[in-house]
Amino acid sequence: MFDQFKNKLPFDEKHWNDYVGYFKRIQVPSKTTLLQEGKISKKVFFIEKGCIRVWFNNNGNDVTFQFFLEGDRVSSTESFKKNIPSIVTIETIEPCTLWVIGKKDMDKMVSEAFEIPEVREKLIDSLFDRNIHYMKHCLSFIKDTPQQRYLNLIQEKPQIVQRIPQHYIASYLGITTVHLSRIKSKLAREKK
Amino acid sequence: MFDQFKNKLPFDEKHWNDYVGYFKRIQVPSKTTLLQEGKISKKVFFIEKGCIRVWFNNNGNDVTFQFFLEGDRVSSTESFKKNIPSIVTIETIEPCTLWVIGKKDMDKMVSEAFEIPEVREKLIDSLFDRNIHYMKHCLSFIKDTPQQRYLNLIQEKPQIVQRIPQHYIASYLGITTVHLSRIKSKLAREKK
DNA sequence: GCAAGACGATAACATTTGTTATCGAATGAG
């Protein structure tokens, strides 16, 4: 059942039995807050079913920063790692089935993983990959129009556009719902 | 003389003598390309004097992504780490005095640093810090107006606004030079 | 020192994006 998260876990397939007991399966309704902004993150979530968004509070109106779907790992990484208050809120969008692991267990896993050179290398690589991902995300805001960003999103994560309420997508793209609506209708018109 | 880079180097102060020979001091004129987009990065630069920008090629017009000043370390991190073609170009803005280290030496330093737990921890922390930095940079494009981003830049790196040509700053902020000019004159008017 | 080009300010106009309001369809609680 962990097939889904294989490449998101800091250990090798053959060690599953050692660690599987660390994880707890939970079900939560939609709009559940998994981590509140300002709190210190003590858990990491793996999504078996459902979707989640991570958002920032920008004096009152929320700014959606990332979406997560089945097979993804979700946490406020920096809060979790450094024991500092999270700057983001983590919230379910749909009813979710999640696997949860606590900080102590996760830390144990990670530190043991670090003893194995190739696993260590994989973990560090994933940090670099995250960096590259964020860089490109930034860049997209500088060089692309909102319409282009919307098209990119459709291309890269088509499920998101289908499953997720439009106002979350608009805030993710950095525009208003009205403008997103305009973009959609313009694209539909051009398609004909 | 390495005081300037103390916290950017992957080893402890007391090991300087072991490594100092790896670095070469060079002087280059302004507008020198230190790494061309598409090439694989084999060097890391440390700025003793001068400033540098990192930019993306966006079909013809360049998009400045980051500025670096005295004391900063500059490289195309992902290209350097993974031996893949760089997506960015690194270019001097002013005549620069730099310290350069090649990949083989750098790798040696890093792998040795990883044997020392507290240095390893520091290195990994810095990867997380980079992540947080990029996240916040992204976020700024979603939630702030160009004027606010300009004010942030003045606050965080006042030197940049003073030393760096305006068209680079405009592209860094994601706006045109004309618009930056408007923002500046508007701010000047309001100040009076 | 001079000429060519780079740089920054500004204006006029065009386009994009935000704001507010309205409407109908979809959704969810009871």
Add this chain to the structure above:
DNA sequence: CTCATTCGATAACAAATGTTATCGTCTTGC
């Protein structure tokens, strides 16, 4: 099932931002 609420589309208008062009100043190479 029904009513209240949420969600998405659309319109009219306002504000922000881009485009193009012009001008004067400042660099820079020669």
